[in-house]
Amino acid sequence: MAFTDEEEILFNSIGETVLKRLRKTRNPADLLAILRSEQKQFERAYMTAPAAARSSVACRAGCDACCHVPVGVQAHEVLIVAEHIQKKFSSEELENVIARTVAHRAAFAGKTNRAQAALKSPCVLLRAGNCTVYEARPEACRSHHSHNAAACGQNLDFSREEIDVYVPGVRGRMFAVMLGIDQAVAEEAGYDGQAYDFGSALYEALTDSFCAVRWTQRQRTFSDASREEGSENSDGESGVIHAEGFFQ
Numbered sequence: 001m002a003f004t005d006e007e008e009i010l011f012n013s014i015g016e017t018v019l020k021r022l023r024k025t026r027n028p029a030d031l032l033a034i035l036r037s038e039q040k041q042f043e044r045a046y047m048t049a050p051a052a053a054r055s056s057v058a059c060r061a062g063c064d065a066c067c068h069v070p071v072g073v074q075a076h077e078v079l080i081v082a083e084h085i086q087k088k089f090s091s092e093e094l095e096n097v098i099a100r101t102v103a104h105r106a107a108f109a110g111k112t113n114r115a116q117a118a119l120k121s122p123c124v125l126l127r128a129g130n131c132t133v134y135e136a137r138p139e140a141c142r143s144h145h146s147h148n149a150a151a152c153g154q155n156l157d158f159s160r161e162e163i164d165v166y167v168p169g170v171r172g173r174m175f176a177v178m179l180g181i182d183q184a185v186a187e188e189a190g191y192d193g194q195a196y197d198f199g200s201a202l203y204e205a206l207t208d209s210f211c212a213v214r215w216t217q218r219q220r221t222f223s224d225a226s227r228e229e230g231s232e233n234s235d236g237e238s239g240v241i242h243a244e245g246f247f248q
């Protein structure tokens with residue numbers, strides 16, 4: 001999608017800020033905290049979207065159709081969620097989440113993205129219609145807004161023609177933030193830019209502490225088994241814009 005001039009400015013300013021902050025830190029332990037704080041840019045970009053666009057957003061607490069589709073993420077997003085779970089969840093809740101990620105991996109393994117979506121499988125972190133990691137949720141979850149909540153549910157039926165639910169005036173701003181962060185992290189700062197399936201990669205993040213170490217060392221963070229279907233091979237990267245030196 002093409003950005004408006006305003007969205008282009010937003011994309012550049014967020015990318016430059018993220019890159020500057022990542023380059024400035026000398027402590028690998030601070031890297032994820034920087035990205036966690038930059039995710040607040042989604043809320044800021046939303047609050048500065050035109051009032052008419054915001055007033056047409058139909059998303060409400062407890063509406064969860066968008067949590068029944070595969071979620072594509074970069075490694076840092078998974079690590080932020082895993083850190084949140086490890087800090088906030090009880091050991092019993094942690095074990096339950098790990099068990100759900102095991103079932104999720106088994107259900108998604110070897111399936112095309114379309115076949116995965118057709119499962120309408122709830123996100124492993126959805127409980128009673130609510131996101132249990134809302135403050136730490138991935139960027140795709142933060143950027144999705146709909147003007148028609150009923151249509152989101154209908155869109156889970158792939159035999160029907162998809163109904164456009166996106167909110168003009170909000171969608172481009174959310175994409176500008178998401179691509180600004182991802183471009184800075186992966187293409188400019190050189191951290192893992194592979195696209196992963198969220199539920200599958202979360203299993204690895206919660207059961208292998210070396211995932212975070214690999215990420216800080218700019219290595220591939222998760223195994224090929226957690227790679228998003230249709231994304232590139234083990235040397236490939238996600239759909240971020242490929243242009244080195246974009247943010248200086």
Ligand code: SF4
Nearest residue numbers: 067123125126131141
């Ligand atoms: S992380 Fe939260 S918002 Fe995102 S799909 Fe899962 S339950 Fe929904």
